Amino acid sequence: MKQTRLFTTPFRDRLFTALGLLLLLGGWQLLSFLTHDILVASPAQTVASLWDMLSTAYFREHSLVTLKRIFIGILFGGMGGFVLGVTAGLNRDIRNLLNPLRWIMLSISPVVVVVLAMLWFGMGSTMVIFIASVLIMPIVYVNTVKGIEMVDTTLVEMAQLYRFSLFMRIRDLYTPAIIGPLSAAMVLVICMGVRVVLLAELMGANDGIGYAVGTTRTDLDTPRLFAWILVSLAMVSVLEFCLLRPVEKHFRKWQS
Amino acid sequence: MTPAVCFDAVVKRYGSREVLSGLAFEIQHREIVGLLGRSGIGKTTLLKLVAGLEKPTRGKVRVQARRIGYVFQEPRLLPWKTTLENVTLPLRAAGLRLNEAVERATRLLAAMGLSEFLQSYPSQLSGGMCQRVSLARAFTVGPDILLLDEPFSSLDIEMKNELQAMLVERLAVQPATVLYVSHAPEEVRQIADRLLTLTAAGTLVEASLQNTPRPDGKPERSGVRASCSA
Numbered sequence: 001m002k003q004t005r006l007f008t009t010p011f012r013d014r015l016f017t018a019l020g021l022l023l024l025l026g027g028w029q030l031l032s033f034l035t036h037d038i039l040v041a042s043p044a045q046t047v048a049s050l051w052d053m054l055s056t057a058y059f060r061e062h063s064l065v066t067l068k069r070i071f072i073g074i075l076f077g078g079m080g081g082f083v084l085g086v087t088a089g090l091n092r093d094i095r096n097l098l099n100p101l102r103w104i105m106l107s108i109s110p111v112v113v114v115v116l117a118m119l120w121f122g123m124g125s126t127m128v129i130f131i132a133s134v135l136i137m138p139i140v141y142v143n144t145v146k147g148i149e150m151v152d153t154t155l156v157e158m159a160q161l162y163r164f165s166l167f168m169r170i171r172d173l174y175t176p177a178i179i180g181p182l183s184a185a186m187v188l189v190i191c192m193g194v195r196v197v198l199l200a201e202l203m204g205a206n207d208g209i210g211y212a213v214g215t216t217r218t219d220l221d222t223p224r225l226f227a228w229i230l231v232s233l234a235m236v237s238v239l240e241f242c243l244l245r246p247v248e249k250h251f252r253k254w255q256s
Numbered sequence: 257m258t259p260a261v262c263f264d265a266v267v268k269r270y271g272s273r274e275v276l277s278g279l280a281f282e283i284q285h286r287e288i289v290g291l292l293g294r295s296g297i298g299k300t301t302l303l304k305l306v307a308g309l310e311k312p313t314r315g316k317v318r319v320q321a322r323r324i325g326y327v328f329q330e331p332r333l334l335p336w337k338t339t340l341e342n343v344t345l346p347l348r349a350a351g352l353r354l355n356e357a358v359e360r361a362t363r364l365l366a367a368m369g370l371s372e373f374l375q376s377y378p379s380q381l382s383g384g385m386c387q388r389v390s391l392a393r394a395f396t397v398g399p400d401i402l403l404l405d406e407p408f409s410s411l412d413i414e415m416k417n418e419l420q421a422m423l424v425e426r427l428a429v430q431p432a433t434v435l436y437v438s439h440a441p442e443e444v445r446q447i448a449d450r451l452l453t454l455t456a457a458g459t460l461v462e463a464s465l466q467n468t469p470r471p472d473g474k475p476e477r478s479g480v481r482a483s484c485s486a
Contacts, residue, residue, distance in 0.1 A: 158332040161307055161324065162346035162397065172345060176336040254336040254377040 041223040049223035050230055058212075063231060066197060066209040069125055070235065073132025074193045078186070081137040085144025086170060095145060105138035110196060118204045128200040128208070135196050136189050143185035147178025179251040183244065190239045194232055258320055260285045260401060260433040261306055266315035268301055275301050277458035278315070285320070285400075288427075288434040290444030292463060293454035299437040300329075302454065303403045306435060319401065323350070325394030325432070327407040331386035333378040333393075339365065340374040343393045350397060361396055367429075368392045368422060384415035391419065395426055402432040406439065420446065 025043060032042035041049070053059045088095035113131050121127040151174060159173050201210025209228055216225040259282035268276040275298035283289050293299050304310040305317050307324055333342045340361055347357035365374060368388055378386050387407060394402060404423075408416040424447055427434065438444045441463075444451065451463040 154328070154330065154332050155334060157309055158326075158328070161309060161326050162349050162393075164345070164349045168345070168349055172334065172337065176334070251336070254379065 038220060038222050041226040045223040046226040046230060049221075050227035053224065053227055059231075062207055062209055062212045063235075065125075065207045066201065066232075067235060069128045069132065069201075069208065070193050070197050070239065073129045073197060074136060074189060074239070076129065077133035077136025077193070078140050078189065080133065081140025082144050082182075084137070085141040086148065086174060088141070089145045089148025089174070098141075102138055102141060105134065106142070110135055110199070114200055114203055117200070123204045123206060125205070127204055128197055131200045132193050132196050136193055139185055139189055139192070140182070143182050144178060147181045148174055150181070151177045176251050179248065183248045186244050187240060190244065191236055194236050194239075198232060257285070259283060259318075260287070260320050261435070262316075262318040263305075264316040264318070266305065266312045266317055268298070268305065268310065269313045274458055276305075276312075279458070279460055281452065281460050283433055283435065285433055286431050288436065288447055288449045290441075290448035290451040291435060291437045291454060292439065292441055292444065292451060294456070295439055297454050297456060298458060299439075299454055300405055303405050303435060303437055306401065307403055321400035321433070323397045323399045324401045324403065325397055325399030326403045327387070327390050327394045327405065329406045329409060331378065331383075331390040333386055333389055335378050338375050338377055339370060339381070339389050342378070342389060343396050346393060346397045361392075364392050364396050365389075368426070384411050384419065387411065388419060388422070391423065391426070395430055398430065399432050402427075402434045404434065404436040406437055408443070409438070409440075416443075423447070 028040075028043055032040040032045075037045070084098065088098050110131075113134055117127045117131045117134075121130060155173060155177075156169075159169050164173065197208070198210040198213065201208035202214045203210075205211050209232055213225060213228050216222070216228065261283040263279045263281050266276055266279040267274065268279075279302070291299055291302065301310060303326070305312055306319055307326055308319070334345070337345065340358065343361040343365060344354075344357045347360060348354065352360070362371075362374065365371060368391065370385070370388060370392065373381060373385065373389075378389070381389070387410075391407065407423075408419050411419065420443070427447070434447075436444045436448060441451070445465060448465065451465055452460050453463045454460055
């Protein structure tokens with residue numbers, strides 16, 4: 001008999017997750033109680049500030065700009081990393097050719113990328129999207145290559161025997177096979193995408209959540225700063241649960 | 257007439273280890289040949305050479321076939337595809353339209369008693385059923401040559417007999433040249449026209465259909481052709 005996800009998740013797991021959340025909230029409350037308001041806003045102050053902000057055009061404009069940049073950055077970085085990863089995974093020569101570039105892209109400091117992007121593209125969306133894409137691409141690339149290397153060789157042989165086209169191999173064999181390791185990487189990528197976009201906006205944009213966070217510092221409006229933090233966390237959740245999970249669920253329905 | 261399969265002085269080496277040594281034999285069209293030999297002696301390598309999955313180190317392998325079906329030791333089904341999709345995919349690869357491929361695969365799966373499991377994933381099927389799907393996949397492409405690599409070795413006797421009967425039944429409907437690898441002579445003897453034994457020296461000898469070959473793999477009767485006919 002089929003059961004819903006809610007009932008198949010063990011109660012104990014949910015209990016401890018809720019407990020972890022409560023501990024975090026408790027710790028936050030305690031910290032705000034022990035320190036000055038200007039250093040740490042309390043949960044109540046943060047929620048009140050968020051509530052005030054939610055109905056403003058200022059909130060909508062900055063949030064939407066950031067969301068758009070994160071989405072495009074992840075899309076470009078993710079697709080680029082995936083396509084290059086599949087190509088390199090299937091062809092040893094291309095993998096070796098891309099090895100030095102992969103090493104540089106993974107090792108280079110994000111701050112260097114931000115400075116270079118500001119130099120090349122100036123302030124604004126192009127720069128922010130470029131930074132996000134460049135920092136995301138090598139993570140997706142490495143995980144795709146590793147995933148392809150781990151595909152069951154007996155299945156590859158079967159596909160070869162029945163003369164699967166390259167397109168069929170990628171669609172029906174490699175993509176479903178690597179979706180496990182790749183989805184774990186994508187969670188990292190989403191979190192990193194949000195962090196990088198906010199950092200880039202803070203350093204070189206006139207709009208977006210990162211820019212708005214920068215203004216809270218100059219205004220010494222700590223509750224609003226914490227409210228923006230909550231918004232950025234919500235964005236990670238929205239991207240993870242509305243974008244990543246459905247794709248993952250589609251590809252892993254055979255495991256349920 | 258050109259044989260369906262012809263090995264001409266075929267040598268296969270993996271590193272310094274020679275698995276097949278100057279192998280020369282033919283299999284005629286629609287002939288069912290049983291290939292015996294100890295485990296790890298190179299029977300699978302021989303099948304892979306016929307299938308084009310391996311290349312000979314020396315010599316030539318000539319195969320006259322448009323389509324080859326292969327039933328591996330393990331089912332090798334894509335775990336994320338349903339029974340129907342697993343059987344449909346080779347047909348799609350062969351260029352059939354989706355509805356045509358689905359219709360053909362459904363018909364074959366029904367003939368093999370798998371109608372109820374079309375939408376099941378391999379993880380929801382027993383080992384015997386998975387191997388039955390693998391057999392259906394091999395037949396669905398309409399193979400000129402069917403390669404069977406100890407296809408029922410991991411199954412219990414009852415399931416083995418059932419699938420063997422299904423194989424014979426299917427071959428009566430869809431005749432093909434068959435190369436049936438096994439280390440159990442009694443298994444292939446039931447359907448083979450001819451038995452060959454692969455020896456430890458990497459050569460082939462013809463074995464009797466009546467008697468069980470000697471355990472050391474030495475010939476009871478030799479006479480394997482040493483070259484391909486034109």
